[in-house]
Structures are given as structure tokens and as C-alpha cells.
Amino acid sequence: MSKTTRATQALTKAGVVFTVHTYDYDPGADRVGIQAAEALGEDPARVLKTLMAEVDGKPVCVIVPSDREVSMKRLASAFKGKSANMMKPADAERLTGFVVGGISPFGQKKQVPTAIEEAALAHEAVYMNGGQRGLQVRLAPRDVVTALKAITASVIA
Secondary structure, three states, rough: OOOOOOOHHHHHHHOOEEEEEEOOOOOOOOHHHHHHHHHHHOOOEEEEEEEEEEEEEEEEEEEEEEEOOHHHHHHHHHOOOOOOOOOOOOHHHHHOOOOOOOOOOOOOOOOOOOEHHHHHHOOOOEEEEOOOOOOEEEHHHHHHHHHOOOOOOOEEE
16 A cells, blocks of 8 residues: 555645555445444544535535535535535545545545544544555644635634
8 A cells, every 4th residue: 555645745835744554445345434433433523524415516525534514504504505415435535535434535636625623633633545445544624724814713513
């Protein structure tokens, strides 16, 4: 497994301090984020999942703890929209250039507006997908906000 991806390159270019962590990705896992947390021996609240959605038909990225679900109403509100829905996996892969299970908010083919669950900012460090299945990066959540120019909002159900 390569530890250099478009995501890690984007983080390095942005001057973000991070560490790389690998684990055995289970393609049959019901919840990929929970499986990653268990494999890393971390609290699922500190292992964030990257989801692609649409607000009023426009693509957005949303980052939430792996043990929580996104509230579509709150997501739409965070982007000052009326409605939100999850993006189809094939559309998410085409837009980001990453495969499902390996989608990172960093180094996407086309950067889209991003929201991070505000509760994640309470942690000193969080884990996020590093751009391929089985690869996580550990970094400060404030660096995530800065690097992605993300908004912080309560978007979990």
C-alpha cells in the first residue's frame, strides 16, 4: 500500500502536520468508519468519515464521527439550503477521484464546500481517510478546518 496519495500530498502542500496509519480494510464491513476505528483501536468519535452529499443539487462534502449519522435537515441548513441528500456512490467517486471506502476530503479532483461536525473540534487529534482504503491520517481538527476552508456546524442526527 502506498502511503503517498493525492490526499497526503495535499496535506503536505498545505503545511499540515499529520501522521499516516494503515489498517486491514474490510470491504464487507457494514460500517467502514466503525471498522477503521476498531482496527486502529480508537474511539469512533475520533475517527471521522467523509461523505459526499448534495444541497439543493450542488455537491458538498461532510465530515462526521464514524459512529454518527448526518441529519439531512441540519446539513441543508449549514449550507443555507432547503434540502440535502446523499450523493450516489458512483457520482461521489467520479467527483472526488477516490473510491468509496477511500474518499478523503483532501486532494479531491474538484474541491467542494465542506462542513465538519463541530463536536469533532473537541478532540486534540482525529483520524480521517488518507485517500485509499486502509489508510488514515491523524491530524488536529482545527487544521482540517483551515486546510479545507470548512465550515463547522452541528450536522449529526
